Amino acid sequence: MSIDIPWVREELAQFLRLTDLYRPPDPPGVSIISSWRSNRGSEAEIVASAQVVERILDRVLPRWRTEVSVHRNKSVNRWCQHREAAQRADAVLQRDAEVRQRMGDAPPQLSAGQMHPWAWEGARALWGNGHFREAVTAAAKRINAEASNKIGRRDISETKLFQVAFSLNDPKPDQPRLRLMPNDASETYRSIHRGAMAFAEGCYAAIRNPNSHEDKLPELSEHEALEQLAAFSLLARWVDTATVLTA
Known part of the structure; x- marks a missing residue:
């Protein structure tokens, strides 16, 4: 908007x-x-x-x-x-x-305020105080919670949650799936969902988990934190726009 x-x-x-x-x-x-x-x-x-x-x-x-x-x-x-x-x-x-x-021509500017609301609203309070690593962690938690609510699974979280959500297996009564496009039996369909699963795993394994130990790591620069927040913003957008497929 x-x-x-x-x-x-x-x-x-x-x-x-x-x-x-x-x-x-x-x-x-x-x-x-x-x-x-x-x-x-x-x-x-x-x-x-x-x-x-x-x-x-x-x-x-x-x-x-x-x-x-x-x-x-x-x-x-x-x-x-x-x-x-x-x-x-x-x-x-x-x-x-x-x-x-x-x-003249200038490179595009990445703005935290224009990222997906789940990412930015989760991070904004800590971001404004310069706690960038904690801000990214807060965004990751918010996106996990939104994905959990969307498929009704509160017994699993983070990597396991997204593995189940984007699994190419058919849904089961207790295991809904998230679908980013209709199943047309194409390689594109399989690739998109395998990629989304791997991307989510990377976000939580390589960004969220290290950031949760902020007391042992130096504070992120704002630019690096912005890149990390953008990764979670993309994941949030996929989850938000995905269709829930139930058995």
Whole structure:
């Protein structure tokens, strides 16, 4: 689904208006010398707006929590990081197409926020705090849970679950299958399901299992974690779009 740019820009503008700092006028007949500044909106209005704006920022600038600096004057305005991120996001929305055109062809950008919701929603809270290895592990757990729910198997998990789900054997009363295409007896049908089974096994054996021992491994770089998350996003998409075949 594409971004509704006019709506998003208005939400960002409204947040910036609410968090704008100004000096309230002195009471009549009183002159106060002070550098104190106040937000134009009430705290309740700002918090409500921030709930929406944070989701916008996660989509437009997925790394804003770590890339946009937290200014020293945050004690004066707790929303300064949000404000700078909102201003940057608005510039991206206004001028991204122009910048790409002027800069010439650029490689496609991989965005965590545009991955399958099972992957990104499972990872986003930890991702925003820079816990990339744990974030990928959380996404793997979410996808395992969704696959388990889809075929009604809670007695097995991870590698075994996907071996059963994508097995080329006919379904049994207690063993539904996931099918990515109708069975036309072709090599393509067999190849797709063997590949999906092997891919899932690789995701859990080579990514999820090592990541579960994050205390013994160095933190992943964000780029490497993004590659791992993309692998689970693809698996999630296959599971989500697959047809359940029952006996």
